[in-house]
Amino acid sequence: MSVFHFEVRDLPPEGEAFREEVRAFLRQAMGDRPSVRRARSWGGFDPDFSKKLGARGWIGLTWPKRYGGQERSFLERYVLLEELLAAGAPAGAHWVAERQSGPLLLRFGTEAQRERFLPSIVRGETYFAIGMSEPDSGSDLASIRTRAVPKDGGYVVNGTKVWTSNAHRCQYAIALFRTAVVPDKKHEGLSQFLVDLKSPGIAIRPIIDLAGSHHFNEVVFQDAFVPEDMRVGGEGDGWKQVTTELAFERSGPERYLSSIALILELIHHVGPDPEPRAAEAVGRLVAQLTTLRQMSLSVAGMLQAGQNPNLEAAVVKDVGTTFEQSVPELVHALMDIEPTIDSGSDLQQTLGYLVQRAPSFSLRGGTREVLRGIIARGLGLR
Amino acid sequence: MSELGSLLADTVTRLFNNLVTKELIESAEKGVWPDKLWRALEEGGLTLPLVPESRGGAGGAWSDAHVVVRAAGKHAAPVPLAETIVAGWLLGEAALEVPLGPLTIAPVEGDEPLRLTRAGGGGWKVSGTASRVPWGGAAAHVVVVAEGDGGPMVALVARGAARVVSDRNLALEPRDTLVFDGAPVVAAAAAGRRIGVDAVILYGALVRAAQMAGALESLLEQSARYATERRQFGRPIGNFQAIQHNLALLAGHTAAAGMAAQHAFDVADHTDPRRAVAAAKVRCGEAAGLGAGIAHQVHGAIGFTYEHSLHFSTRRLWSWRAEFGSESRWAQALGRAAAARGAEHLWADLTAR
Ligand SMILES: Cc1cc2nc3c(=O)[nH]c(=O)nc-3n(C[C@H](O)[C@H](O)[C@H](O)COP(=O)(O)OP(=O)(O)OC[C@H]3O[C@@H](n4cnc5c(N)ncnc54)[C@H](O)[C@@H]3O)c2cc1C
Numbered sequence: 001m002s003v004f005h006f007e008v009r010d011l012p013p014e015g016e017a018f019r020e021e022v023r024a025f026l027r028q029a030m031g032d033r034p035s036v037r038r039a040r041s042w043g044g045f046d047p048d049f050s051k052k053l054g055a056r057g058w059i060g061l062t063w064p065k066r067y068g069g070q071e072r073s074f075l076e077r078y079v080l081l082e083e084l085l086a087a088g089a090p091a092g093a094h095w096v097a098e099r100q101s102g103p104l105l106l107r108f109g110t111e112a113q114r115e116r117f118l119p120s121i122v123r124g125e126t127y128f129a130i131g132m133s134e135p136d137s138g139s140d141l142a143s144i145r146t147r148a149v150p151k152d153g154g155y156v157v158n159g160t161k162v163w164t165s166n167a168h169r170c171q172y173a174i175a176l177f178r179t180a181v182v183p184d185k186k187h188e189g190l191s192q193f194l195v196d197l198k199s200p201g202i203a204i205r206p207i208i209d210l211a212g213s214h215h216f217n218e219v220v221f222q223d224a225f226v227p228e229d230m231r232v233g234g235e236g237d238g239w240k241q242v243t244t245e246l247a248f249e250r251s252g253p254e255r256y257l258s259s260i261a262l263i264l265e266l267i268h269h270v271g272p273d274p275e276p277r278a279a280e281a282v283g284r285l286v287a288q289l290t291t292l293r294q295m296s297l298s299v300a301g302m303l304q305a306g307q308n309p310n311l312e313a314a315v316v317k318d319v320g321t322t323f324e325q326s327v328p329e330l331v332h333a334l335m336d337i338e339p340t341i342d343s344g345s346d347l348q349q350t351l352g353y354l355v356q357r358a359p360s361f362s363l364r365g366g367t368r369e370v371l372r373g374i375i376a377r378g379l380g381l382r
Numbered sequence: 383m384s385e386l387g388s389l390l391a392d393t394v395t396r397l398f399n400n401l402v403t404k405e406l407i408e409s410a411e412k413g414v415w416p417d418k419l420w421r422a423l424e425e426g427g428l429t430l431p432l433v434p435e436s437r438g439g440a441g442g443a444w445s446d447a448h449v450v451v452r453a454a455g456k457h458a459a460p461v462p463l464a465e466t467i468v469a470g471w472l473l474g475e476a477a478l479e480v481p482l483g484p485l486t487i488a489p490v491e492g493d494e495p496l497r498l499t500r501a502g503g504g505g506w507k508v509s510g511t512a513s514r515v516p517w518g519g520a521a522a523h524v525v526v527v528a529e530g531d532g533g534p535m536v537a538l539v540a541r542g543a544a545r546v547v548s549d550r551n552l553a554l555e556p557r558d559t560l561v562f563d564g565a566p567v568v569a570a571a572a573a574g575r576r577i578g579v580d581a582v583i584l585y586g587a588l589v590r591a592a593q594m595a596g597a598l599e600s601l602l603e604q605s606a607r608y609a610t611e612r613r614q615f616g617r618p619i620g621n622f623q624a625i626q627h628n629l630a631l632l633a634g635h636t637a638a639a640g641m642a643a644q645h646a647f648d649v650a651d652h653t654d655p656r657r658a659v660a661a662a663k664v665r666c667g668e669a670a671g672l673g674a675g676i677a678h679q680v681h682g683a684i685g686f687t688y689e690h691s692l693h694f695s696t697r698r699l700w701s702w703r704a705e706f707g708s709e710s711r712w713a714q715a716l717g718r719a720a721a722a723r724g725a726e727h728l729w730a731d732l733t734a735r
Contacts, residue, residue, distance in 0.1 A: 004633065006641045007383075008445075008648045011735070013559040019733065086729045129596045204636035260729075267725040280710050283717030290657070290731060291642040298641065312637075369623075375633050376626035379606045 004378075006314055009301035010293060015079045021186045025056070031085055031140055036349040038088025039261035040086065042254055043215065046090035047124070053091070054124025059098050063106065068122035077251070078300040082293070085257040092166070096335055097121045100248040101128035101174050104192070108233035108241050128234050129167040130249075131195060131219065132242065133158055134321025139370050141176070142186040142239060146221060148177035148193065151350040154181070154227040155193070157201070167204050167217040173197055176242050176311030179235050192245075194230040201225065211356040234260075240339070249365050251299050251313035256292040256320030258361055259327035261291070262354050264346040266331055282332050288323045292316065318371045321361040328355045383449070386431075386442045388453065391449040407694050408707050410460030411554040413651075415520055420461050420484055429463060432471040433480050439470060444588075447471075448647035451589045454644030455596025455702075458694040460555065461528055462486050462517040463591035464692035468521055469525035472581065476536035483522030487582045488512030488560060489706060495579050496528035496536050496562065498570055506530070506567040508537055512544075514705065518625035519546040526562075527581045534579040537570035551701035553694070566591030578652070586706030588650060590661035592643040594670050596701050597695040598636040602690060602728035604694040608681055625680060632676040637666060642666055652735070660716040668713075674699050 028053065030038075037044070045121050053059055061077045063069025084091045102121050120126040137144045146159025159176060165174060173195045178254065179357045180189030202225030206214045233241050263285050270278040302309035331337075331351050338344070339352035362368040374382050383391070410416050415543040429614050431447040433439020440446070447467050453462045462484050465590060469485035470549055496510035502675045508528055515524065524539045544560035550683060573581070577617045608631055609620030609634040619625050646662035678685050685692040703709060 004640075005636045006637055006644070007643050010642075016735070082733070120399065127698050159690050239390065264728060266724040267721055267728060270721055271725065272722050274717065276714055279714040279715075279717035279721060280550045282715065282720055283713030283715065284664055284668075284709075286657075286720050286728070286732075287642070287661040287668075287713065290645070290661035291586060291638050291665045291734065293643045315634050317528060319638050322634075369627065372627040372630035373623075375630035376620075379602075379610060379626075381606065381626050381627055381629060382618040 004046060004315060005302065005307075005309075006295055006298045006312060007301065009075070009077055009297045010027040011072065013298070015073075018076050018159075019079045019083060020244070021281065022058075023079055023087075026083060026087045026089060030045055030089060033088070033089070034349075035261045035265045035346050039259075039350050039353045039357075040090065040092075041088045041258065041261070042090075042092045042095045042148070043086075043096055044090025045092045045166055045215075047093050048125075049241050050092050050093040050124035050127075051239050052124070053094070054122060059094050059124050060102055060118065060122040061117060063102065063122065066151045067118035069118070074300055078297065082253045082257070082296075083114050085162065085253055086260055088261050093117075093127050093169070094124050095119065096130055096165075096170075097126060097128040099252060100130070100245050101172075103248050104232065104241065104245050106172060107244065108237070110229070112269055113232070117194070126172065127166065129164050129169040129173040131161045131164055131167075132162065133163045135162050139367055141242070142190070142371075143189070144178060146175075146177050148179050148226065150179070150192065151225075155231070157193075157195075157221040157224045157226055158358040161275075162216060162218050163207070163216045164204075164219045165195060165216045167219050168206065168214070170197060174245070176365060179238075186275055187239040189236055191235050192238045192241050193226050194232060195224075195226060199224055199226075203265070211229050211353075211367040232323070245281070246366060247308075247310045247313060250317050250371075251303065251309060253296045255317040255365070256296060258324040258357070259320075260289075262350050266334075269345075269347045278334060281330055285327065285330070290318050292323060295319070297314060311375065314366075314371045314374040314378075317365065318323075318368060319373065321368065324359045324361045325370040328358055384443070385447055386440060387527045388447055389447050390428065390440070390442070391453070391551045394428050394450050394453040394462035395424055395501070397426055397428070398453055398459055402459050404694075407458055407460050416460055419459065423461065423463060425663040429466045430470040430480060431467060433474045434514045435547045437474060437480055439474070439480065444647040444650040448592055448637060448644060451592040452496060452599075452643065454598040454668065457485045458597065458600070458698055460551075464593055465516050465521070466587075467584045468582075468589055469523075471585070472525050472527065472573070472577065473537050474570040475577055478536060478569050478571050478573075481523055481538070481568075484517060485601045486515055486517050486521035486524050487516045488518070488524050489582050489588060497525050498530035498537055498567065499564075501564075501566065501642045502598050506535075506537060506570040507564045508562045508567055509564050510541060510559050513559045514549070514551075515560050517556045518544075518560045519548055523568070524560065527577060527579060528573070529579060530570065534573040534577060534581070535570050536573045538568040539565060540568050543567075544689055549703070553697040553701055555698075555701070555717055557705075562582075580621065582658060583706050585640045585650075587663040587712065588640040588646055588655065588659045588674055588728030590706050591639075591646060591659070591666040594666040594699055595636070595639040595643040596697050597702070598632075598639050598669055598673045599667075599674050600694070602632050602636045602697075604695075608685075612682075619680070623733055624678065628676045628680060631728060635673050639669040639673075657716060657719065657731070658702040660712040663707060663712045664677070664709045664716065670703040672701035677708060
């Protein structure tokens with residue numbers, strides 16, 4: 001059975017030269033930022049940082065030049081992403097736009113939409129949120145109820161999106177709405193839209209997470225108008241498109257590197273000559289990191305080759321998020337320290353941040369159970 | 383994969399599918415040497431993938447050898463194929479002739495290396511104890527890496543030169559102690575530049591990682607198939623989500639083990655593979671324990687019988703994870719190396735080619 005196609009991928013030589021360039025930039029841009037801030041990684045929303053990347057041409061690296069892209073390879077993009085993540089760079093502002101909204105427009109958008117949105121995404125100025133989940137529709141995404149009803153050259157939208165990360169800081173969202181109700185066929189009648197989050201009839205309300213931070217939101221649509229030319233793809237094509245979008249969302253190195261800051265802090269803490277138990281723990285982490293990086297790189301190689309690595313991406317996300325979540329556990333098991341917020345060592349604070357963040361790793365972008373369902377289908381069980 | 387790699391993969395898969403039957407493995411477990419299988423492997427050019435063509439090998443790379451070793455693990459082939467591949471490579475690196483017949487490699491216990499000293503007439507003799515030598519009593523020759531004149535040497539020792547204390551692992555594969563007491567050596571030479579005195583452990587761990595990855599593939603295939611065949615409560619057990627998720631977990635471990643092993647072989651073609659081998663042995667070992675557990679759970683009582691074939695893979699996994707250094711030993715080594723380099727080098731080292 002060759003259900004999974006993981007192959008060792010060599011990065012092209014230009015990737016390695018590029019890596020040095022990115023590292024030099026990050027050394028300068030990141031300075032001696034403490035690890036608790038690095039731990040935020042692409043959870044950090046910093047428009048200035050995004051604009052700096054944009055000015056270097058490092059957003060939309062693979063996109064066509066006519067939209068401001070560089071037409072470089074997916075493997076070079078991979079190098080950029082992993083360096084940003086390893087350094088804990090605050091790349092969250094443009095992350096979603098670069099990872100999924102832009103690629104979605106390139107695949108399914110109109111020429112006018114691409115010309116309008118892509119260049120400013122590339123400059124690091126326009127940010128996108130993801131409008132998929134609703135109060136009654138999480139894992140069962142196809143059951144969404146927010147309605148978009150045709151009217152006067154556009155659609156009138158009513159309903160509620162929830163968990164919309166950074167909706168309060170992004171200008172736009174790509175949202176999935178129901179444009180037709182087809183009885184007993186929930187996957188039909190869905191369509192995707194570019195939504196200007198500042199439009200009348202849209203209310204964005206904060207949802208505070210368990211650590212007291214405001215990063216996601218409830219977005220309520222009350223007779224909000226979305227012009228017809230903001231629909232992405234055909235009416236009713238939403239399900240096919242959203243699964244493509246989710247594949248973009250799931251395939252990257254952010255699905256195994258979320259705890260890298262804690263790993264680095266741990267190594268720092270145990271010192272150059274650790275006792276056997278600590279050495280073994282560090283060794284197991286390094287073994288996992290080494291392996292997951294190769295798996296993740298292998299997925300990037302499949303993207304580069306124009307293959308469809310949905311199944312492999314699900315495997316990497318499942319194995320990767322399990323690993324990310326194991327890191328705080330391991331630090332707890334190994335060290336007699338308390339996780340902290342405002343006081344304590346860098347290790348304690350980084351642990352404090354990640355302990356509270358870790359539960360989300362296997363929820364966002366599709367839960368562990370959903371991914372295992374996808375993998376089981378790949379095994380011929382469903 | 384290289385052309386040679388695909389050729390080897392096709393040949394080895396066909397050959398194992400035909401010859402490595404349940405009956406063959408069972409008879410090997412009773413101590414019968416599977417001569418026909420071995421001769422077929424030699425005739426198929428599968429035993430010496432790394433030996434230069436000029437010396438009778440296939441002239442391939444570690445990444446080519448990988449497919450053969452992985453297949454040997456997947457099919458539970460009861461022959462020292464992985465050992466012969468490593469032994470042939472060691473001999474080749476030391477520019478020694480490679481004899482036909484099954485070879486093995488001799489790991490030592492603790493830090494006490496084997497020693498080579500001059501014998502009369504320009505030859506060498508070897509002293510020391512190697513333990514848990516795969517097919518130590520059955521292999522035609524054993525290849526040792528020993529301390530010699532001013533550094534590690536590779537030496538070829540014929541069957542019969544050592545005192546053999548027989549033992550076996552959980553999978554009933556021979557794991558013998560060889561006591562060399564000034565034993566005569568067929569040939570010896572300074573080890574190649576890439577070979578340290580612990581090369582047997584290092585490359586033994588490399589091949590065991592790939593064998594484990596292969597055995598995990600077999601577990602996944604057997605378990606996924608069984609889940610569609612076995613029915614309870616009026617439907618295939620694979621319809622139950624708990625089973626699906628356990629098999630998805632097994633698939634994840636299998637994929638990770640395969641990647642870790644493949645990566646280590648690939649690195650061995652370019653540079654000192656120590657870190658990649660350590661990572662692979664650790665990752666494959668972790669997958670072995672968890673994977674065997676899931677496979678048995680899915681199979682229920684039938685998988686707990688000698689009659690069923692599942693245990694050919696699981697018993698091997700339970701032993702292989704400990705052979706040529708356990709996960710904890712390799713993890714400690716890897717962790718000590720990472721700690722000594724310091725956090726600031728970790729990422730650069732991980733991404734370095
Ligand atoms: C930090 C964070 C950021 C997020 N950002 C966004 C965003 O920007 N935009 C957006 O649209 N969404 C976002 N989400 C929402 C995310 O996509 C959902 O949380 C996810 O899809 C799961 O939906 P749910 O939370 O409603 O859980 P539910 O679907 O209700 O699931 C609850 C539990 O039941 C399990 N479950 C559900 N169905 C099954 C089944 N068939 N079999 C077995 N188990 C099942 C789940 O796996 C889970 O364990 C975010 C979530 C988090 C945590």
